[in-house]
Amino acid sequence: MKDSLFIKAALSQPTERPPVWMMRQAGRFMPQYWEIKNKYSFLEMCKTPEIAADVTMLPVDLLDIDAAILFSDILVTGEAMGGDLSFTQGVGPKFANPVRTKADVDNLQVDVLDRLQYVADAIKVIQQRLNGRIPLIGFAGAPFTVMSYLVEGGSSRDFKLTKLMLHNQPELAHQLLSKIAQVTADYLNLQIEAGVNAVQIFDSWAQALAWDDYKEFSHNYIAQIISKLNRKDIPVISFCKGSSVFAPLMAEAKPDVVSIDWNVDLLDMKQRLPQGIAVQGNLDPHILYADKSVIKERIHRLFNRMKDEQGYIFNLGHGIMPDIPFDNVKYAVEVIKEYRY
Structure with missing residues (x-):
């Protein structure tokens, strides 16, 4: 994988x-995702290695992208620890047994890798299918984000219960976060051992936190996790919503790449980060709804801005929305692949 454009850029080498x-x-x-999704529940898709591999390979075969990412979910760690997880169409994830008390936290298990073996099995199937074509990215949810789902019992607009625990019961919050961090480090090392070529940590809800709270209840645990990874030749990417604010702090956890949301000038942020830390991002996903001429102009604008920088991976500032036209995504990839510095 040393010749992979993705791995080179992640390690701040020229491309x-x-x-x-x-x-x-x-x-x-x-549409091909829905052909599979209409036959199985979301968790069945995640937990059946052949199906997880089928979904992982869709953008490889249909979009010709430069890296695949494991098909799974950030909440599988919370489920493995004892969360009663379900996904409902139009509602999202739910934990039927939210974690609110010391007894709830005490009941969560940390020796749970056997319950996540299906992820390692999926990685092996995917790597057989990729056959060295492009790298495979593994991932996990960051402790604060996983904690928020466990405490709220699902998605939340204001994270009120989570923040109450941080502010009124900080010791309990730290006990919960420590357990999640331990499982997350073990889980990412399981993925590395199974054969992923890079890993990304997703802190999807970090932007809910004030600076001091982010530092204490998120950043410190991500730094702990990264320090425990068997990361030789395995780039580590750190992403959060809110990275346009938190990126300089995120860099202190020593990832190889900081993934940046779309609220900041990417070149300015890259130059504020330590030498040798790559950036990933940061096109506003809403651009992919626009006319193709706009898509091309915005991608070229971003690339022309970054052309003198080593260590840059194109990505969106967050995930693709479900109703973005597939044809527009395919066109964006074609524009990117035709570009030369």
Whole structure:
């Protein structure tokens, strides 16, 4: 994989063009995804290695992107620890047994890798199918984001219960976060051992936190996780919603790549980060709804801005929305692959 554009860019080595992959690239904007989804529940798709491999391969075969990402979910760690997880169409994830008390936290298990073996099995199937064509990215949810789902019992607009725990019961919050962090480090190392070529940590709800709270209840745990990874030749990407604010702090956890949302000038942010840390991003996903001429102009504008920088991976500032036209995503990838510095 040393010749991969994605791996080179992630390790801040020169590339002839930016490599491209997109968060949620194997998902609901693809008719082929729905052909599979209509036959199985979401968790069945995640837990059946052959099906997870089928979905992972969709953007590889249909979009010709530069890196695949494992098809799974950030909440499988929460389920493995004892969360009663379900996904409902139009509602999203739910934990039927939210974690609200010390007894709830005490009941969560940390020796759970056997319950996540299906992910390692999926990675092996995917790597057989990729056959060395492009790298495979593994991933996990960051402790604060997983905690928020466990405490709220599902998605939340205001994270009120989670923040109450942080502010009124910080010791309990730290106990919960420590357990999730331990499982997350073990889980990412399981993925590395199974054969992924890079890993990304998703802190999807970090933007809910004030700076001091982010530092204490998110950043410190991500730094812990990264320090425990068997990361030789395995780039580590750190992503959060809110990275346009938190990126300088995120870099202190020593990832190889910081993935940036669309609220900041990417070149300015890259130059504020330490030498040798690559950036990933940061096109506003809504651009992919626009006319093709707009899509091309915005991608070229971003690339022309970044052309003198080593260590740049094209991605969106967040995931592809379900109703973005597939044809527009395909066109964006073609524009990127034709570009030369």
